[in-house]
Amino acid sequence: MRVIEVENLRFTHAFSKRPVLDGLNLSAEEGSISALIGESGCGKTTLMTALMGLIPEFIKGEISGRIRVAGSGDPGEFRKYIEPVFQNPDTQLLSIRVKEEINSQLVKKGFDKKERRRRAEAILGEYELVPLADRKIDTLSWGEKQRLALACALAPRPPILLLDEPLSGLDPVGKLKLLEKLKEINRVLGTTILIVEHEIALMKRFADCLYLFRDGRLEDATKSLSATDAEYSGSSFCPPVGESLIEAKAIRHAYSRNIRALQGVDASLRRGECVAVMGPNGSGKSTLSKCLCRLIKPDAGEIKISGRDIRRVSRKQIARQMGVTFQDPDRQLFAQTVREECLFAAVNFGVPSADASRTLADTAEALKIADLMDRSPVTLSYGEKKRVALAGALVHRPHILILDEPVAGLDPWNSERVLRVLEGAHRSGLGILFITHDASFVNKLATRVVFLKRGRKEFDASARRFFSEDWKRFYHEES
Amino acid sequence: MKNLDDSAAAVWFKLGLLLISVAVVLYTADLVVLIFMNASAVLLCLLFSDLFDEILSVILRIAVGFPFLLLIYIISEWDGWGSAASAAVRGSLGAALFMLKIHFVVWTNLLFVRTTEPRPLVLALGKLRVPRELCLMIVIILRFFPVMFEEATAVYHAQSVRGFEIRRALNPGNWLPLTVPLAVNVMKKSHDLAMVLELKGVFKAD
Numbered sequence: 001m002r003v004i005e006v007e008n009l010r011f012t013h014a015f016s017k018r019p020v021l022d023g024l025n026l027s028a029e030e031g032s033i034s035a036l037i038g039e040s041g042c043g044k045t046t047l048m049t050a051l052m053g054l055i056p057e058f059i060k061g062e063i064s065g066r067i068r069v070a071g072s073g074d075p076g077e078f079r080k081y082i083e084p085v086f087q088n089p090d091t092q093l094l095s096i097r098v099k100e101e102i103n104s105q106l107v108k109k110g111f112d113k114k115e116r117r118r119r120a121e122a123i124l125g126e127y128e129l130v131p132l133a134d135r136k137i138d139t140l141s142w143g144e145k146q147r148l149a150l151a152c153a154l155a156p157r158p159p160i161l162l163l164d165e166p167l168s169g170l171d172p173v174g175k176l177k178l179l180e181k182l183k184e185i186n187r188v189l190g191t192t193i194l195i196v197e198h199e200i201a202l203m204k205r206f207a208d209c210l211y212l213f214r215d216g217r218l219e220d221a222t223k224s225l226s227a228t229d230a231e232y233s234g235s236s237f238c239p240p241v242g243e244s245l246i247e248a249k250a251i252r253h254a255y256s257r258n259i260r261a262l263q264g265v266d267a268s269l270r271r272g273e274c275v276a277v278m279g280p281n282g283s284g285k286s287t288l289s290k291c292l293c294r295l296i297k298p299d300a301g302e303i304k305i306s307g308r309d310i311r312r313v314s315r316k317q318i319a320r321q322m323g324v325t326f327q328d329p330d331r332q333l334f335a336q337t338v339r340e341e342c343l344f345a346a347v348n349f350g351v352p353s354a355d356a357s358r359t360l361a362d363t364a365e366a367l368k369i370a371d372l373m374d375r376s377p378v379t380l381s382y383g384e385k386k387r388v389a390l391a392g393a394l395v396h397r398p399h400i401l402i403l404d405e406p407v408a409g410l411d412p413w414n415s416e417r418v419l420r421v422l423e424g425a426h427r428s429g430l431g432i433l434f435i436t437h438d439a440s441f442v443n444k445l446a447t448r449v450v451f452l453k454r455g456r457k458e459f460d461a462s463a464r465r466f467f468s469e470d471w472k473r474f475y476h477e478e479s
Numbered sequence: 480m481k482n483l484d485d486s487a488a489a490v491w492f493k494l495g496l497l498l499i500s501v502a503v504v505l506y507t508a509d510l511v512v513l514i515f516m517n518a519s520a521v522l523l524c525l526l527f528s529d530l531f532d533e534i535l536s537v538i539l540r541i542a543v544g545f546p547f548l549l550l551i552y553i554i555s556e557w558d559g560w561g562s563a564a565s566a567a568v569r570g571s572l573g574a575a576l577f578m579l580k581i582h583f584v585v586w587t588n589l590l591f592v593r594t595t596e597p598r599p600l601v602l603a604l605g606k607l608r609v610p611r612e613l614c615l616m617i618v619i620i621l622r623f624f625p626v627m628f629e630e631a632t633a634v635y636h637a638q639s640v641r642g643f644e645i646r647r648a649l650n651p652g653n654w655l656p657l658t659v660p661l662a663v664n665v666m667k668k669s670h671d672l673a674m675v676l677e678l679k680g681v682f683k684a685d
Contacts, residue, residue, distance in 0.1 A: 049674065058677050079678055090626055091671045094619060094679075096597045108679065138625045295636045316642055324640040330667070331630070332637035334659035344656070348642025378663060392641065 001071075003081070003160055003192050004028040004051065009065035011046055011055065020046045022216035024065070028209070030159075033186055033193045035203040037221070038213025038411065042381065044196045048162055051194075053078030070159060083158035087165040089145035098132050098140075098148060105155045119155070127151040127181075141282045142169045146178070154185060161185070163195040167202065168409055171280040171437050173475035175199075179206050198411050201440075242271030244307070245400050245431040251291055251301035253284075261287035262298065263455040267433075269400065274422075274432040276446035276463070278439075280475055283452040285435045289402050292433070294318045306399070320349050323393035327405040329385040332392075333377035338369065341377050342392045349396045356395050363391045366421045383414040390418060394425065401425060403434040407441050419444055443467060490595060490603040497591050504583045510572070513579040520586045527594070534589045538582060549574045597621045615681065619672070627665065634660045 006026040012019045020043040028034045038044050049059055053075035056063050066073070070081045086092050095101040102123055106116045124130045127147050132140065140148065146166065153161060163182075167175045179202065185191050197203050203210060212221040246269040254260040261284040269275055277285050290296040292303060294315045303310040305318055323345075326332070335341035339360070346356035364370040367387040372380065377388060390406065406422070407415040415438075422445055426432055436442060442449060442463065449466040451459035451474050458474055459466065504516050524531055553570030557563060601614045638656045639645070647653045 052678060054674060054677060058674060079680075084678070086671065086675070088671075090623075091668070092675050094622060094672075094675070096618065096622055100598060138622065290636065293640050295639065315639060316644060319640045319642050322640065326633065326637050328633070330664055331633045331660050332641070332656075333663075334638075334656045344643075345641040348644075396642075 001030045002027050002068075003030045003070050004194065005066070005068040006047075006051075007066040009047075009050065009067060010063065011050065012062045013046075014060040014062075019216055021050070024217055026211065026218055028160075028192055028194060030192055031186065031190045032209065033182075033195065033207045034209040034211065035207035036194070036196045036211045036213060036218065037198060037200055037203060038196065042213045043216050044213060045164065048084060048164055048196070051078060051162060052082055052084060081158060082160045082162055083153040083156065084162040085146075085149050085153045085164065085166060087168060089142070089149040092149055093137050093145060093152070096136055098129060098135055098137060101137065101148065101152055102155060105152045109156045123151050123155055143171075143174050143281045146170070150178075150181070154189075154191070157189065158191065160192045160194065163193065165196055165198070165409070167197055167199055169281070171475055172439060173472065174281060175202060175437075182206075198409065200412060241273055242429065245269045245271055245305065246292055246433070247304040247307075248292065249302045251288070251298045251303065253287055253291060253296060253298045260455055262291070264301070265452065265455065265457050266460075267292070267450065267457075269431045269433050271399070271431050272426075272429050273448060274426050274446050275434070275448045275450055276442040277433065277435045277450045277452060278437070278442065278474075279452035279458075284455040285452055286404055288452065289324075289404055289433070289435055293322060293324050293402060316348075319345075320396070321398055322400045322402055323396070323398040324402045325389045325393045325404065325406060327408060329382075329389040332389060333385060335377060337374050338377055338380070338388055339373045341388060342395055345392055346395045351396045355397075359397060360391060360395050363394050363421065366424065367391055367417055383410050386410060387414065387418065390421065394421075399430060401430055401432040401434070403432070405436055406434055407436065407438055415441065439471070487599055487603040487606060490599045493591055493595060494603065497587055500587060501584055504580055508576060510576060510579075513576060513583070517579055517583050517586070520583055520590070524586070524590050528590065530590065530593050533593070534586055537589060538585060541581065541585060542578075545574070545578055548578065552577070612681075623668075623672075626668075630664055630668075631657075631661055634664075 004027060006024060009021050009024040009026075010019055011021040024047065026034075026036075026047075036044055036047075046055075046059075049055055050063070050067060051069065053069075055061065055075070057075070067075070067078075069078045072078070072081075084092075093101055095104055099120065102120045103116060106119055111119065124133055127150065129144075129148060129151060132144060132148070137145065137148070146169075150166070161182075166178060170178060182193060182195075183206070186193055195203070195207065200210075208222075209220070210222045211218040246267065248265070248267040250264045250266060251262050252260075252264055253262040265284065265288060267288060277288065279285050287296065291298045292305075294303075294310050305313075306321060310318060333341055335344060342360050342364070343353070343356055346353070346360075361370070364373065367390065369384060369387050369391060372384060372388070377385065380388065386406075386409070390403075393401065393403075401422075403422075407418055410418065419441065422432060422434075426445070432445075434445075446463040448461065449459065449463050450457060451466075451471075453474065459471075500516060500520075504513065507513060521531075524534060549571060552574040553567050556570040556573065557566035597618055601618055604614050604617070605611065634657055635645075637660070643656050648657065
């Protein structure tokens, strides 16, 4: 039986002219796993809201076409059958404590007190949440929150589960664990799973049907998409390693008594090196990068940038030498036009505008954002925003690039473009340090890999050695 | 104080004590009463919780404004005829009274918020016939306060690595790099939140 049928769906937001969904077709069999591949912000969220029956009552706009969920065509009925898991688990976890969240989900279903307690205990056990039961939700890690969100979504035993980029923000082993869990749910409970992702390789192995999002339409790509797994191919070019750019010794940093992010980590970066920092969630990667940019003052340890102690120079002088991007480009885009946005750093550092414009023009060409220059950054898609942020980090010609998840959330085509630009930067002799979970990206770009775990360095050697070993073992709990 | 958390009675007691004492402090103009109230608030904190350092750091941050406050009070007391010395005395007294009031209100409120679990608070409010929607809003504010704080820090970090300096923020014209991303993200978050509430059927018309 077909539980989801979408025929010729068109939707245009009330505030825009361009349709987000343009003649979209989708059907899912009962008990199947379908994956929709598309970059963040390609219209998949709109499709999700449509499937949850929130269009047109909650999200205004013009809709045409036909949606049937579990044989019903009434949008008000949809949410009885579908439970969503949002990309950011913070969105849907509204209670203060873990127990309360699960309880509120069961209250909704109308179980009595005794039944609720029994079920809550079963859920806590099933999703390995028992040690977290009394914790506050805002102290959980991303992975833990996501597990809780999944547990809550499945608590009322919905026939259909809708997942919006559940893998983003998880480390490779966490991803596999989550997918196994979903497979098990699918097998045991017969839940139909619809998953929106951009990781083709994993989805190809996991899903029964694969669809590709293109221009507001879905193309069946179950057979056509090819996926390659990470085998070390080697960075094509290794420039000679030059003078030391970053020299950090025994950095320690603790956010509080219980959360020790870094426990004595050494790090170094030389000109012409491209260092990948990897590690499970919460291993201190982001903290390390923030310490290196002087955004966080480490509790102990010494950091030298280009031979000068970081404590002796101002944050601006440090920033002058660095190009830094963070994971979420929305946290930095503010200007009226993309051009102004990209030149922000150059203006702040007093780079002559002719030089900056020339640099920007070259980067924009390579990143394929040259024709977006006069648009407002807020109207861009996620992939475009991410590339704009990168162009903005390169505009003042820094010696050092520090990138936090440069390709997270990008589709394969966009990450290819980012890769090309970073290769170019690497070739011209910059020192690059980037944080990522994406092993195939590391594979193509990095010359050295640093692996952090629980605030300590587990591995620091050439990328060739990293991939010749069984590197996935680093992620596992025991090692 | 922590072991009393789970009972609604404890919350009512604390809430009542808080409201009455704050009312007394705000209406009194007696220096002795104010000093006594402040001393007992500090004593209460030292006896029942380990929040002394934390609250003190907040108070010290507020105290940075005291010299300006003093200046404003002295200037406003001095009418240009009487002696400057007596104006200074009266102004200092006024500023001290005001500062003590602020100190008490901040101190007791922080103590209350940090020693009260949101859930009993909401249950207690519910028993006082506060509408369910309002209770939910309180929970959501408490839940998302750390999230918003994290968001603001991230925006500031992202701009400062691009050369934005906090001292430039003294001019409101330079606030855009901080306020625009924050506003956009907060609006996006609240939209998503509204969607989730709608899905959970929280604001059902029944």
